Amino acid sequence: MNKVAIVYFSGTGNTKYVADKMKSVIVRKGIEVDLINIEKDKINPKLYNKIIIGGPVYVERYPEILLRYLKENLSEYKGECMLYSTQASEGQTPVFQHAMKRIKKVNVSYFDYIPMPNNFYNFMFKHCSKEKEVQLIKEASEKAEKAALEFCEGKSKSYDMPNNRVFLADFAYKLTYPFLRDFLLRKLKVDESKCINCGLCVRSCPAKSIKIQPKLKINNKCTFCQRCIHSCPKNAFVYKDKPIIQYKPDRGEGK
Ligand SMILES: Cc1cc2nc3c(=O)[nH]c(=O)nc-3n(C[C@H](O)[C@H](O)[C@H](O)COP(=O)(O)O)c2cc1C
Ligand code: SF4
Ligand code: SF4
Numbered sequence: 001m002n003k004v005a006i007v008y009f010s011g012t013g014n015t016k017y018v019a020d021k022m023k024s025v026i027v028r029k030g031i032e033v034d035l036i037n038i039e040k041d042k043i044n045p046k047l048y049n050k051i052i053i054g055g056p057v058y059v060e061r062y063p064e065i066l067l068r069y070l071k072e073n074l075s076e077y078k079g080e081c082m083l084y085s086t087q088a089s090e091g092q093t094p095v096f097q098h099a100m101k102r103i104k105k106v107n108v109s110y111f112d113y114i115p116m117p118n119n120f121y122n123f124m125f126k127h128c129s130k131e132k133e134v135q136l137i138k139e140a141s142e143k144a145e146k147a148a149l150e151f152c153e154g155k156s157k158s159y160d161m162p163n164n165r166v167f168l169a170d171f172a173y174k175l176t177y178p179f180l181r182d183f184l185l186r187k188l189k190v191d192e193s194k195c196i197n198c199g200l201c202v203r204s205c206p207a208k209s210i211k212i213q214p215k216l217k218i219n220n221k222c223t224f225c226q227r228c229i230h231s232c233p234k235n236a237f238v239y240k241d242k243p244i245i246q247y248k249p250d251r252g253e254g255k
Helices: 014-028 064-074 095-102 130-152 163-185 200-204 227-231
Strands: 003-008 032-037 050-056 080-087 108-115 188-190 237-239
Touching: 003 014, 003 064, 014 032, 014 050, 014 080, 014 130, 050 064, 050 130, 064 095, 080 095, 080 130, 095 108, 095 163, 108 130, 200 227
Parallel strands: 003 032, 003 050, 050 080, 080 108
Antiparallel strands: 188 237
């Protein structure tokens, strides 16, 4: 058996983009690959001798939905795994250190982080220019392909993170994430003059936490993944009464 699974969660497409790149490069080497979107697909780990796992970084951690899936489905998996993150930060975050506490028994031999355009700029951080977006996507493609090939060739890659950084990240997450999310969500609204009631935001929410009738209501299961906001066909969401700038990268890869 020589078959690889790429298991991913992606709120707005970056992590899926990397998963697709990895799949293409591994397939070109003659190895069979299954893409497993955790929102739709259940994995049978016995079918694979290697598994690649990817997710975005949310306040220095993988989203809870991904961590839960890994714990439930891969805790007993004995083959080799790779972890990758997509993230706005151009440096390493404690995401892997935190994940490994949740999936202690999983044999991870390769770790890599892949900087990509930030999808959170309507709330925090900077919105990067089109040129920067194209450059990041090009570099992400190259890094993703290199990592996937090295992992399939049996190479290892470790990560290092001082303990105090991990501790601080943990502290910051627990202290801020739920409060920050609720605080920011209070200022998010749907402009009823734009909304066509298509229901896409409701159907595509990974946490099933959004209602728009009679008014926008998002419950505390929301992971703040940004999908509803960026995928609305009418760009009807407003934050602090201002229109949202949607994340629609052209995936031009700098060509
Ligand atoms: C709620 C939230 C928190 C985030 N926190 C971080 C962070 O702590 N560090 C970071 O580098 N990027 C952070 N980001 C940026 C995302 O990790 C990045 O844009 C990612 O590639 C999105 O992936 P996706 O399109 O697959 O969902 C955050 C994004 C969101 C939505
Ligand atoms: S996706 Fe946009 S247009 Fe469709 S129901 Fe949601 S807010 Fe309205
Ligand atoms: S309501 Fe929250 S979890 Fe659902 S799509 Fe929107 S941001 Fe993501």
